[in-house]
Amino acid sequence: MKIDLHAHSNVSDGTETPTDVMASAARAGLDVVALTDHDSTDGWAEASLAAVREGIALVPGIEISCRTEQGISVHLLSYLHDPTHPGLLEEITKSKDARLTRAERMVSLLAEDYPLTWDDVIHHVAPGATMGRPHIADALVAAGVVSDRTEAFASILTSHSRYWVQHYAPEPALAVELVRAAGGVPVFAHPVASSRGRVVGDKTYQEMIDAGLAGLEIDHRDNPEEGRKFLRKLAARHNLLITGSSDYHGTGKVNLLGENTTDPEVFARIVAMGTGSRVVR
Ligand code: AMP
Ligand code: FE
Ligand code: ZN
Numbered sequence: 473m474k475i476d477l478h479a480h481s482n483v484s485d486g487t488e489t490p491t492d493v494m495a496s497a498a499r500a501g502l503d504v505v506a507l508t509d510h511d512s513t514d515g516w517a518e519a520s521l522a523a524v525r526e527g528i529a530l531v532p533g534i535e536i537s538c539r540t541e542q543g544i545s546v547h548l549l550s551y552l553h554d555p556t557h558p559g560l561l562e563e564i565t566k567s568k569d570a571r572l573t574r575a576e577r578m579v580s581l582l583a584e585d586y587p588l589t590w591d592d593v594i595h596h597v598a599p600g601a602t603m604g605r606p607h608i609a610d611a612l613v614a615a616g617v618v619s620d621r622t623e624a625f626a627s628i629l630t631s632h633s634r635y636w637v638q639h640y641a642p643e644p645a646l647a648v649e650l651v652r653a654a655g656g657v658p659v660f661a662h663p664v665a666s667s668r669g670r671v672v673g674d675k676t677y678q679e680m681i682d683a684g685l686a687g688l689e690i691d692h693r694d695n696p697e698e699g700r701k702f703l704r705k706l707a708a709r710h711n712l713l714i715t716g717s718s719d720y721h722g723t724g725k726v727n728l729l730g731e732n733t734t735d736p737e738v739f740a741r742i743v744a745m746g747t748g749s750r751v752v753r
């Protein structure tokens with residue numbers, strides 16, 4: 473069984489439709505794939521139809537943007553939650569709306585120095601999709617300012633850049649609590665991905681664990697080996713599940729479906745724990 477529990481479609485910052493992500497997952501030889509778009513479950517219905525057609529199992533999921541009070545970004549994966557749970561929906565909607573205002577601010581700052589308009593950026597966002605820096609990157613590529621998303625993130629769009637603007641995001645422990653309340657399985661995405669920015673310390677792990685954190689995404693290309701050792705110890709100490717995933721974004725990132733996978737026994741425990749929605753087969 474080949475299981476990949478982290479993939480994005482153009483419902484957020486992936487480049488493929490949910491239908492195409494399911495087709496790509498089947499072609500990559502996966503038996504199970506989770507669709508985990510940033511702050512949106514809008515892709516679930518389309519992906520479900522495609523998963524059945526492709527003969528692959530779909531785990532409905534989401535990746536929730538969070539921020540600690542110290543301003544450190546945390547991504548929380550949730551699997552099998554109820555997408556209509558009011559408390560969770562409210563937080564996700566707040567983040568998603570704030571992302572739009574934030575992108576407008578970033579684009580107006582960028583427009584002072586680069587040939588870029590809001591229309592140029594919107595052109596790269598599917599209707600209703602969760603807006604993110606990758607869409608701004610796509611417009612910068614189209615304008616010939618950078619050659620790809622990676623170059624944009626390494627320069628103009630880093631969190632240290634003068635064009636970077638913050639957006640509302642819930643605290644990680646609140647998000648964990650809401651995912652649990654919605655019957656979902658909360659897993660901390662790429663916890664030690666230091667190339668993305670500052671990573672959290674003991675206090676945040678403890679708060680998330682106390683709130684009901686179920687697992688750690690350890691096998692992810694952005695987690696350096698030293699950090700993985702720390703995470704494995706933490707998982708053993710607190711009886712947390714260990715997952716491995718690709719974080720596929722279509723052609724938006726080099727990450728390939730199935731480059732990291734999750735153990736079937738761990739997957740079985742996730743399925744047993746998730747009560748808000750079902751695996752689609
Ligand atoms: P945002 O959530 O809008 O701040 O943008 C962060 C998103 O950009 C993350 O979800 C990543 O998927 C994506 N991202 C980060 N670094 C890169 C990169 N080097 N190349 C492509 N996408 C990236
Ligand atoms: Fe992303
Ligand atoms: Zn992430």
Ligand code: FE
Nearest residue numbers: 478480535719
């Ligand atoms: Fe992701």
